[in-house]
Each structure stands twice: as C-alpha cells, then as structure tokens.
Amino acid sequence: MQKYNIGIYSHNAEMPEGFDIYFNYMKDVTGIINKPVINSHNIISCFADNKTAKQNPELVAYSGKNRALRSEDKTLYCDWICHSHKEYYSKIFELVKIADKSNVAGFHLDSITMPNPDYCVCDTCLKEMQDNNVNINDFRINQTINFVKQISKITQKELSVTLYPDPFYQERYGIDIAALARYIDYFLIPLYDISYQSLYWLDSLAHGFYKILKKPFYIMLYAKDVDLENLKKAAKMVGRYTNNIIISYDDDKAYEIYKMLKKLENKVRSRF
Numbered sequence: 013m014q015k016y017n018i019g020i021y022s023h024n025a026e027m028p029e030g031f032d033i034y035f036n037y038m039k040d041v042t043g044i045i046n047k048p049v050i051n052s053h054n055i056i057s058c059f060a061d062n063k064t065a066k067q068n069p070e071l072v073a074y075s076g077k078n079r080a081l082r083s084e085d086k087t088l089y090c091d092w093i094c095h096s097h098k099e100y101y102s103k104i105f106e107l108v109k110i111a112d113k114s115n116v117a118g119f120h121l122d123s124i125t126m127p128n129p130d131y132c133v134c135d136t137c138l139k140e141m142q143d144n145n146v147n148i149n150d151f152r153i154n155q156t157i158n159f160v161k162q163i164s165k166i167t168q169k170e171l172s173v174t175l176y177p178d179p180f181y182q183e184r185y186g187i188d189i190a191a192l193a194r195y196i197d198y199f200l201i202p203l204y205d206i207s208y209q210s211l212y213w214l215d216s217l218a219h220g221f222y223k224i225l226k227k228p229f230y231i232m233l234y235a236k237d238v239d240l241e242n243l244k245k246a247a248k249m250v251g252r253y254t255n256n257i258i259i260s261y262d263d264d265k266a267y268e269i270y271k272m273l274k275k276l277e278n279k280v281r282s283r284f
Contacts, residue, residue: 014255016273021232021260025049028263031270033230035120035200035258038111041090048111053118053170057090058104058159060123065091071100075130085127092127095155096136101162108166118170120200121163125156125176125186152186157195164195171196175229177203179220193227200258203250204234208242211249222253229254233269235262244272251276 019033025046027034038054039045043063048054065072065081073080073094080092093100108119126132133148141151164171173196176185189199203217218231231250235243247257247269257273259266 014251014277016251016277017230017256018266018270018273019230019256019258020263020266021055021258022263023261024263027052028267031266033258034117039107041123045107048114048116050115051117053120053172054111054116055120055122056104056107057122058124059093059095059100059126060090061093062091064093064100064103071097073126073132074134075128076133077130080127080131088127090123092123092131094132094134094137095126095152095159096132096134096140101159105162105166108163112167112169116169118172118197119163119167121160121171121173124160124173126152129184149183149186153183153188153191156186157188157191160192160195170198172198172200172230175199175201175221177201177217179217179224189225189227196227198228198230198256199225200230200232202232202234202260204232204260205246206234206238208233208238208246211246214246215249215252218250218253228256230256230258232258232260235259235265235269238262238265240265240268243269247273248276 017032019031019035021035023037025036034052035055036049036052037046038048039056041057041060041062043061071093073092078084080088082088082091160173173192176182182189201221203214221229231254233243233246243265250257259269
C-alpha cells in the first residue's frame with residue numbers, strides 16, 4: 013500500500029480542509045509581506061524581491077553585463093538581491109523570528125540562490141572571492157549554505173527549500189544538495205508546465221531526483237489553467253518516484269488530485 017501526502021501551495025491565506033500539508037506565502041517575489049499563516053508552512057521568497065530592488069538598487073545582483081532586474085535581464089521573472097549584502101539577511105531572519113512565535117507548521121525558503129549561473133560578480137562578491145581564494149561556484153554554494161544554516165538556528169520548526177528542476181547540475185545555481193540536507197527537513201521541486209500534454213521530460217526529471225536525493229522531497233505540479241485530465245496523468249507519473257505531491261495555485265484542482273490519489277492508495281504497491 014502506498015500512502016500519499018498531498019498538499020497545496022497557494023497565495024490564499026484561507027486553507028481548504030482535508031489536505032495533508034499546506035504552503036502559503038508570507039513573503040512573495042513582489043516583496044509584499046503578509047501575516048504568518050497558522051498551521052501552514054510559510055513560504056518566504058528570500059533573494060527574489062522586486063520591492064527591495066526598486067527601493068535599494070545598490071543591493072541588486074550583477075552579472076557583469078546586467079543587473080538582476082527584469083528591465084535589464086529579460087530571462088528573469090523577478091528582481092534579485094545579491095547575497096553579499098548581509099544587512100538584507102536581517103530582514104529575512106526577522107520574518108522567521110516573528111512567524112516562529114505563531115502556530116505555524118514550518119518554513120519554506122524559496123529563491124535562496126542566484127537567478128542563474130552568471131550572478132553575482134559585483135565588486136563586493138569579487139572581493140570576497142579574492143579574499144577567501146574561492147571560485148564563483150564554491151563562493152555561491154558557501155553563501156547559500158550559510159544563509160540556510162543561520163535560519164535553521166532561528167527555528168526548530170520544519171524547514172524546506174526549493175531546488176531548481178535540474179537533478180544533475182544544482183551547483184550552477186549555488187546549491188550543494190548534500191550540504192543543504194544537513195539543515196533542512198525536505199526539498200520542494202517545482203516541475204511546472206502550462207499544459208502537461210507531453211510527459212516524457214517530467215518522467216526523466218522526477219526519476220533523476222528520485223535517484224539522487226537521500227532526503228525526503230515533494231514534487232510540485234502547476235495547476236492554474238491546466239487541463240484537469242492532463243494534471244491527473246502528471247500526478248500519477250510523478251507518483252512513481254515520490255509519494256509527496258504538491259499542487260500549486262488551484263485549490264479546486266488540487267482537491268481532485270487528492271481524491272484520485274487517495275483512491276489509488278490501496279491499489280499501488282509502495283516503493284518508498
């Protein structure tokens with residue numbers, strides 16, 4: 013028998029009953045901060061912060077060609093703060109401290125790295141690399157680990173982080189999976205598509221994470237405006253590799269997936 017854990021990932025503070033786990037935004041990439049959502053894993057978009065980037069452009073990461081702003085780097089979906097500005101850390105730490113006093117279930121840290129492999133080579137980062145005699149990959153990995161490590165010391169509640177949907181080259185973004193695993197309880201992996209009409213890529217990526225991760229992980233599926241039948245097929249497929257599935261941005265479709273997978277529990281032999 014395979015026991016599924018099904019959850020939702022949402023901007024809505026009101027949570028429908030019946031799911032196994034909940035993720036709700038406390039701070040999203042716009043920089044807007046909401047009240048802690050009790051009984052939920054509160055999502056904090058860490059270094060993706062449009063509001064701070066606009067108010068304090070000197071904090072924005074730099075690639076050598078562009079600043080990490082949507083107006084300059086067209087590959088970005090939000091604006092990104094450089095890790096070397098430690099005064100920005102205190103803003104995130106304070107959010108965790110405030111929410112930790114509430115009855116939240118835990119914290120999920122999103123955008124903990126740089127937006128892509130070109131960042132950051134601002135003057136501050138280059139000086140730190142030179143002073144510590146490290147290359148850019150090791151430098152970014154150390155920054156990410158130290159940031160998550162400090163948050164793990166602030167709270168004893170469950171802690172998770174987002175991984176990029178790449179099971180083989182996380183170091184490109186400043187992530188060392190084995191090192192991060194020491195400070196968190198599980199990973200969340202967004203394998204998002206706007207249709208899920210073709211699923212071979214989904215199978216490949218889900219299988220890749222299944223092979224390499226020793227820590228528990230949830231696969232996240234995007235539900236907004238996605239055909240329900242396609243979403244069901246996608247959920248069944250990733251269910252081969254994890255019994256932990258999160259449905260993002262559509263609570264009604266999430267409930268349909270929940271009902272489908274719960275019916276399968278007695279019919280599917282567990283491999284986890």
